[in-house]
Amino acid sequence: MPKRPPPPEGDIFALRLARSDPDLWPMLDAVYGAHPAYDSFRKALLKTLRKGWQARPADLRQLDLQRDLEPDWFQRPRMAGYVFYIDRFADTLKGVLDHLDYLEDLGITYVHLMPCLKPRPGDSDGGYSVMDYRAINPAYGTMADFEAVSAALRARGISLCVDLVLNHTAKEHGWAKKAAKGDPKYQDYYLMFDSPDLPDRYSETLVEVFPDNAPGNFTHYPAIGKWVWTTFNEHQWDLNWANPQVFLEIVEVMLFLANKGVDVLRLDAVAFMWKRMGTRCQSEPEVHMILQALRACSRIATSAVIHLEEAIVAPAEMLPYLGRGAHDGREGNLAYHNSLMVQFWSALATRDTRLMVHVLASHFPDRLTNATYATYIRCHDDIGWAVTDEDAAAVGLTGFAHRAFLSDFYEGGFPGSFAAGALFQVNEETGDKRISGSFASLAGLEKARDPAEVELAVQRILLGHALIAGFGGIPLVYMGDELAMLNDQSYRDDPTHAHDSRWIHRPRMDWATAADRHAADTPAAGVFRGVKHILARRAATPALHGGTPTRIVPVEGHGILAVLRDAPAGPVLCLFNLTESWLHLPGAAAAAQGITRMHDALSDQAVELHGGAIALPPYARVWLT
Secondary structure (H helix, E strand, O other): OOOOOOHHHHHHHHHHHHHHHHHHHHHHHHOOOOOOOHHHHHHHHHHHHHHHHOOOHHHHHHOOOOHHHOOOHHHHOOOOEEOOOHHHHHOHHHHHHHHHHHHHHOOOOOEEOOEEEEEEEOHHHHOOOEEEEEEEOOOOOOOOOOOOOHHHHHOOOOOEEEEOOEEEHHHHHHHHHHOOOOOOOHHEEEEEOOHHHHHHHHHHOOOOEOOOOOOOOOOEEOOEEEEEEOOOOEEEEEEEOOOHHHHHHHHHHHHHOOOOOOEEEEEOOOOOOOOOOOOOOOOOOOHHHHHHHHHHHHHHHHOOEEEEEEEOHHHHHHHHHOHHHHOOOOOOOEEEHHHHHHHHHHHHHHHHOOOOOOOOOOOOOOOOOOOOOEOOOOOOOOOOOOHHHHHHOOOOOOOHHHOOOOOOOOHHOOOOOOOEEEEHHHOOOOOOEEOOOOHHHHHHOOOOOOHHHHHHHHHHHHHHHHHHHHOOOOOEEEOHHHHHOOHHHHHHHHOOOOOHHHHHOOOOHEEEHHHHOOOOOOOHHHHHHHHHHHHHHHHHOOHHHHOOOOOOOOOOOOOOEEEEEEOOOEEEEEEEHHHHHHHEEEEEHHHHOOOOOOOEOOEEEOOOOOOOEEEEEOOOEEOOO
């Protein structure tokens, strides 16, 4: 038979538009339908989507088709992420190209370049105060350099993630500058008030994000006669998402970045996008409508791109960002599993998994639709002890006391603590404190004084990586954690960083240590080889697919976390010993979950029973099949 020609590209766009029509227009009708400019907005949006599709490079259109045929590509067990600040990893984007072999050696298939769009000069909240969405931070290079990196990563099968801040821009952004000059069109891009009356009323129910460095949620600018909504910092002006023109502008930016080779848009600070009097102005229903509509726009014009929605909130508030109810399967593809991170550190400190088991079993479904978690133990940010009073009480704890204990323990002041961290922000009203620190320092390597303590710290680090690799989702390794890098106290010598203890866990990459990673007999080399092995075994274990149900299994003893990955071809029971003691689990408990071979997929070795029990050494991790 003669080969059938492909349909015209315009038809493909029409098909994608029709596919996402139910996800797009009902959301926009609900949010913007009453706006006087809604009809013209709809026409402009269609034009923008078509223009973005037409501008898409041929290789990215091919990737669109591939991922349309393999929609679970980001859920597959070969996916493993690595997160870094460009200037901490390689100084510049061109320098990143020199270290791609290192990433490939580790087993990385997803790279998150921390904020790289052009920030305001000076304090930019770590790059999250953006003054130009279409330009790269000149300290890192140019947009041409960025495209070279994205192409090089793509050639190695590595997906690229970048940050797109949705809640605010820098006050130096072009829109903000025009607003400051009195342009009414651009003043409507932001939340600006002529008097403090409405800001004062809103403030009655708002919380302060950075009470130490940026108290309040509004800033008065006498020069322009306005009070401006500034949730995070004075230099970050909140966008007015009730204005459909803001939606349109952001869609144009999304498609621009996608056509430069971005695979994953990390949508930052999404919880704060919609404002409603009398509320915290976080996670309002319109936020989810807008995010679903933004996701539909990507699927129409750049369908290879997925969305990671950054919302570090309680489980009940976080799960809707992955789609619940009417948004199920239609909103974010990825969201951070903050609770898993918090509960890991909690269980390590207490040597008790009861709170961990309760939280993970009670608040999270066993599977998600068209979505999965980004799992992590550390990130660029601080650790806030997101343990509710209700969850603490369920296992006999007092919420306030437990949160205070965790802060004291990981700051290092609690008697017997192995950790060495630093305080970040103290809420004087609630007494809650947050903690900074590198994975290795919080896990005990910095304070270790003998080989036994060093070994325990190394095992804690590898335990954490095995947990995020086996739990379900994309495990994210924060730069340097794979080399057990310690806290960097030199941040205090930099006046732009000294006020922010989070820079203690943002050191420059230690390439000298990295060069010896395969040969040296050091904790750093041992951790690297261990993490590399974990990621390789994950990639070789189909049951760890992100779509496989994840169930928390109650077991005897209070030091073990048992996670069942209930795959159709056979389950995997992931066992984690969160203590420095030997623990035992009856073999019958594993058999009850369908485990018959007693084979450890992590070590790729048989597991022998001892007196009918599985022996778990200190900080053991086992993936039983």
